[in-house]
Amino acid sequence: MSTTIELQATLRSEVGKGASRRLRHADKVPAVLYGADQEAVSLTLEHNKVLQAQEHEHFYAQVLNLVIDGQATDVIVKDMQRHPFKPKIMHLDFQRVVAGQELHTTVPVHFINEESAPAVKAGGVVAHHLTEIEVACLPKNLPEFIEVDVATVELGSTLHLSDVKFPEGVSSVELAKGEDHDVAVVTIDKKKGAADDEEEEAASEE
Structure with missing residues (x-):
């Protein structure tokens, strides 16, 4: 702290x-x-x-x-x-x-294990959709940041707010509004043109 x-x-x-x-x-x-x-x-x-x-x-x-x-x-x-x-x-x-009264505020997102993430090593590119998250909590539970582990994100998939592990006593203000507010946090996609290259390689093999 x-x-x-x-x-x-x-x-x-x-x-x-x-x-x-x-x-x-x-x-x-x-x-x-x-x-x-x-x-x-x-x-x-x-x-x-x-x-x-x-x-x-x-x-x-x-x-x-x-x-x-x-x-x-x-x-x-x-x-x-x-x-x-x-x-x-x-x-x-x-x-x-x-003290004892819930507050709403935004905290920064810290993305960890990006370079060592299997999806990144496989050629994926990380896209951050959020840099901060609005949270609800008591003052004593207010975190300095929310940690998001990119190592768990598979190639071609997206991690959403509902996938984020919030500290004890901390919740997402956006998620509390309903399922429609389960926004994207981070995505790992193939490099642009990678899919085309694979198709060309497959065609040449045939």
Whole structure:
């Protein structure tokens, strides 16, 4: 388990596009905190600190310690707006986390055993359909990532959400909507043109 990320924030009273623009010019990040049946509050964070923190993958899939004017609050990142081409964070949305209360959030997918997978060694090409999965769980069970073993995928077949092994206490939000939401996660197909080559070889043998 990675070390808990801590961010310092201050309450702000000025809101609106003009106020947010002034904050960004001062290397600050405007943010909002909501959830847990409490009022939403507007916040300000140091841009450089946020930029450093978000370089860690678990920043997006971990309960963070947000210290607001000295008072600590458990939160998760619900949304982040970035500048279209500059390395600049424009806005952050945080959601309060309550122990014992189920939360929904997305966690990254880690694909393992790709190079050693029998289907890949047989000439297959891996196609990732998902890079993250929305999960439902208690805060204490929130995983930093979901591991998907590509070694179990046969050549020409697809692994779906229902095939993924979720950690104890963690479930797929999408799967809970019904069988029609059992989306593809990863596929291993033959290389393009491989089928044509095989047909040509078979024809020449005849």
